[in-house]
Amino acid sequence: MHLIDGVPHHELPDPHEPHGHASRPLRIGIGGPVGSGKTALVGSLCRALSGELGLAVVTNDIYTTEDADHLRQIGVLEQRRIVAVETGCCPHTAIRDDISANLDAVERLEEELGDVQLSLIESGGDNLTAIFSRGLVDLQIFVLDTAGGDDVPRKGGPGVRDADLLVINKIDLAEYVGADTAMMERDAKARRGDKPVALTSIATGEAPPQVVAWVRERVHEWAHQHGLAHSH
């Protein structure tokens, strides 16, 4: 008998779970270019939802643990609900090609906390081609900002095209950087078909209501689909 299993091999069922494993919380990835407002969005979502949902947050910094530290400092969530994963110069690798460190972190956090209904995983700031693996998250939000250039939605890419929700942030800055937000929205919609686009400003730290509503609906949907306890 192999101790490595605890039980003899032939008695064990195949332990390989499908990725949509039924009893775990919904996992949403938050990606997008450097500085577009991912941490601001995560922080504001925590502030808006921590009263009603058990939350867990995993951050992926390019270096340091700055995003995790920032979230801890602004006190939107208990310290123990936030962990940082380091990504060895390659933020997109950690959310796409080799998700093992992130999976390890999010699973441990969910297990330790026991009451998680929504896990948010923030990617390190990266380029337009970075998307989350479906093995890591169930849904993803891609965050752009007006200051990053108003031609970005037109340029497209997997994040702009395929994310379940596209956020165009910092609309408060549009007039100062000469960004045409109506065009950004139009271009984004042209790339995305029916998938939603939200224009936001998180300058005040307040969560954009349409994004909060979208997240809330997805959590309820997930709980229904997987027979998990939840409130209405």
Next chain:
Amino acid sequence: MPTPSDLLLLADGRLPAGGHAHSGGLEQAVELGDVRDVPTLRDFLRGLLRSSGQTSIAASAAAARAWLSQDDAALLELDAEESARMPSAQLRGASRAQGRQLMRAAEAIWPSPAPLRLLPALPHGPHLSLAQGVTAARLDLEPVDAARLAAYGVVSGPATAAVRLLGLDPFAVHGVVATVMGDAEPVIAAAAEHASSPAWLLPGGAAPLLEIGAELHRTREIRMFAS
């Protein structure tokens, strides 16, 4: 019968087992100015092979042998002996994190022949070299393959990190990897030969600067790699 390609899959840097986030001490060596260019990288890799690398290569071969002989007590002993040869808590943590992630990857990639759970006695995961040995043996590979897998990890991990951190010429760096892997052959052969030795005879390839470096690395404000 082993599938010969399995060893290639296991050794591939693209294997989703978390290795890409670790520099094997290279980042700290770069910060200290010890590794600056291709020749200093070669020296660093050779040093690894002769010190801590020796321990992990031997541990991987021994773990493969223990798995093949269904000797679970030996696996646990090996794990403890490897810990004893790694004074830095940061290094032990990094090793176990990678071991855990390799076990997860292997379990998902090769759900048969035998399911592979994390050692219940090791809730934080086995050391990386143990996971390498066990994973290789589970695929019917030999202790010598497990040793080679560990050696390749010891050498290629920091080499990849050097390309990313210093922008070194990737052809030159791969040339160094090829050379140093040639140097590793005697270490690999010795590890395979002594794979059945008692765990306490595991070579203690001490590298105090790596150990101290790993602790200092953790305190750095700016850090690209987890270790």
